[in-house]
Amino acid sequence: GQQVMQIPQYQHVQEGEDFTTYCNSSTTLSNIQWYKQRPGGHPVFLIQLVKSGEVKKQKRLTFQFGEAKKNSSLHITATQTTDVGTYFCAGGGSSNTGKLIFGQGTTLQVKP
Amino acid sequence: DADVTQTPRNRITKTGKRIMLECSQTKGHDRMYWYRQDPGLGLRLIYYSFDVKDINKGEISDGYSVSRQAQAKFSLSLESAIPNQTALYFCATSDTGTGSGYTFGSGTRLTVV
Numbered sequence: 001g002q003q004v005m006q007i008p009q010y011q012h013v014q015e016g017e018d019f020t021t022y023c024n025s026s027t028t029l030s031n032i033q034w035y036k037q038r039p040g041g042h043p044v045f046l047i048q049l050v051k052s053g054e055v056k057k058q059k060r061l062t063f064q065f066g067e068a069k070k071n072s073s074l075h076i077t078a079t080q081t082t083d084v085g086t087y088f089c090a091g092g093g094s095s096n097t098g099k100l101i102f103g104q105g106t107t108l109q110v111k112p
Numbered sequence: 113d114a115d116v117t118q119t120p121r122n123r124i125t126k127t128g129k130r131i132m133l134e135c136s137q138t139k140g141h142d143r144m145y146w147y148r149q150d151p152g153l154g155l156r157l158i159y160y161s162f163d164v165k166d167i168n169k170g171e172i173s174d175g176y177s178v179s180r181q182a183q184a185k186f187s188l189s190l191e192s193a194i195p196n197q198t199a200l201y202f203c204a205t206s207d208t209g210t211g212s213g214y215t216f217g218s219g220t221r222l223t224v225v
Contacts, residue, residue, distance in 0.1 A: 001171070009152065033213050042202060043155070045213025088154060090214075098143055098162065098206060100214065101171075104154035 002027050004091045006103030014111050019076040021106035023089035031092040032065055032072040033100060038085045079110045115139050118203050118217035125193050125224055133188045133220045135203030141215070142208060144186040146170075146178060149200040149219075158201075161186055193224040 003026045013019050023032065031050045035043040047056055049065035049072065056063045062075045072089055086107045090100040116137045125131050135144065142163050147155040147170075157170030159178040167178060175197060177189045190197055200221050204214040 006154070031211075035213070042216040042218050043204075043214070045215070048211045048213060050211070090155075098208065099145075099157065099160055099168075099170075101157070102147070102155040104152060 002091065002093055002101050004089060004101050004103040006089055006106055008106055009104060010107050010109070012109045012111065013079050015081060016078050019079050019083070019108055021074050021087050021089075021108075023072045023074075023091070023103050025070045025091045025101075027070070027093070029069050029091040029093070032069075033090045033092070034063060034072075034074055035088045035090060035102075036085050037088065037105070041085075043088060076108075079108070081110050081112050083108060084110050114218065116203060116205055116215050116217035118201075118220050120220060121218065122221045123223070125222070127194055127224055129193050131190045131193055131222070133190075133201055133203075133222070135186045135188070135217055137184050137203075137205045137215075139205050139207070139215055140183075141205035142183065143206045144180065145204045145206070145214065146176075146186070146188045147202045147204065148172070149202060155202065158188065190222075190224075193222075195224045198222060198224045 006023045033048045034046040037043045053067045054065040060077045064073045086105040088105045089103045119134045145160045146158040156172050161180045179187050202219050203217040206214045
């Protein structure tokens with residue numbers, strides 16, 4: 001079945017450093033979504049990418065969808081302590097049923 | 113009030129007991145989902161429902177059952193709880209094709225002893 005792998009599992013950075021998490025799917029995706037879960041909280045939707053090669057920005061966050069629609073990345077520029085949490089990618093299958101398969105998540109710690 | 117409400121927030125139960133986790137939503141979404149979260153494993157899909165008469169198994173449905181009582185309500189049951197079902201359970205909803213993602217409830221932390 002469809003699998004979505006996400007690396008790294010953990011990342012510790014100094015405040016002000018950049019951070020990137022990568023997501024790879026075993027199959028072509030119809031879309032990729034990204035979520036953030038704060039410690040003790042629930043996942044919150046950040047963004048959806050649909051088009052091959054698509055790049056979207058939200059302030060210091062940059063999201064990319066690969067040309068083959070099998071991989072994606074989230075890059076945070078100049079991390080802040082408010083960026084702490086676990087970031088999940090979630091892939092929609094090629095049939096675009098609305099069902100998502102989540103990656104394992106990357107937990108980001110930011111040292112002030 | 114929260115858009116997606118899960119009850120209870122925390123539950124400790126004994127091995128072999130039947131337990132139901134409830135989820136209700138005010139989003140008006142047709143699609144509802146149950147996921148479980150375990151450290152290092154991310155979110156794994158248990159069951160999902162695209163409307164009241166539609167129920168589908170996810171990746172890890174063994175040992176679980178669901179009921180879609182109404183558009184707004186989707187409950188998850190553990191027929192005979194076992195310790196490896198100890199996890200954080202999330203209910204989520206989504207609209208059809210709007211690209212606005214899933215809305216998650218606050219989760220139910222279940223411990224089976």
